Amino acid sequence: MILSKVRDPRLVTIRRGGTLTDSDHRLLALWAASCAEHVLHLFESAHPRDPRPRQAIEHIRAWVRGEAGMMESRAAGGHAMAAARDKRGAARHAAYAAGQAGAVAHVAAHDLGAAAYAIKAARAAVPAGESEAEGRRECRWQRDQLPDAIRELVLDDQRLRNDICWSVFDC
Numbered sequence: 642m643i644l645s646k647v648r649d650p651r652l653v654t655i656r657r658g659g660t661l662t663d664s665d666h667r668l669l670a671l672w673a674a675s676c677a678e679h680v681l682h683l684f685e686s687a688h689p690r691d692p693r694p695r696q697a698i699e700h701i702r703a704w705v706r707g708e709a710g711m712m713e714s715r716a717a718g719g720h721a722m723a724a725a726r727d728k729r730g731a732a733r734h735a736a737y738a739a740g741q742a743g744a745v746a747h748v749a750a751h752d753l754g755a756a757a758y759a760i761k762a763a764r765a766a767v768p769a770g771e772s773e774a775e776g777r778r779e780c781r782w783q784r785d786q787l788p789d790a791i792r793e794l795v796l797d798d799q800r801l802r803n804d805i806c807w808s809v810f811d812c
């Protein structure tokens with residue numbers, strides 16, 4: 642579970658009663674796509690014939706450019722999550738990261754899901770004794786990718802939802 646029971650109005654678009662601007666929503670989507678894409682090779686190397694996680698990332702980027710609708714991106718995210726269900730380890734988490742990224746078009750708060758699953762994928766890809774350090778490296782890399790316009794929002798959201806995101810944002 643990566644979503645809070647009470648939705649943070651900062652992650653709800655203005656037209657739905659929140660304070661999130663469309664431009665910041667798009668930035669969250671691009672950041673989530675970058676997080677997912679950074680670990681996508683962990684899925685694709687294990688399952689090279691399954692395009693669903695990559696397609697979810699492509700759809701969220703198309704949504705940002707205005708070339709795909711919200712429902713199309715959300716559906717692609719769902720297909721990526723379906724690709725994850727029967728997998729294990731790093732490949733599973735990487736597919737879930739892509740699925741969460743695709744869902745950002747529908748619910749902006751899925752951005753942290755993409756980031757959290759990407760960190761879990763990075764951790765799962767290395768020997769157990771190295772997983773914590775690898776997770777922290779991935780978390781720091783993600784933070785380095787944050788655009789200034791959404792940096793404080795995401796960092797604060799990570800603090801607030803860290804416990805329901807497997808405490809992966811302790812970096």
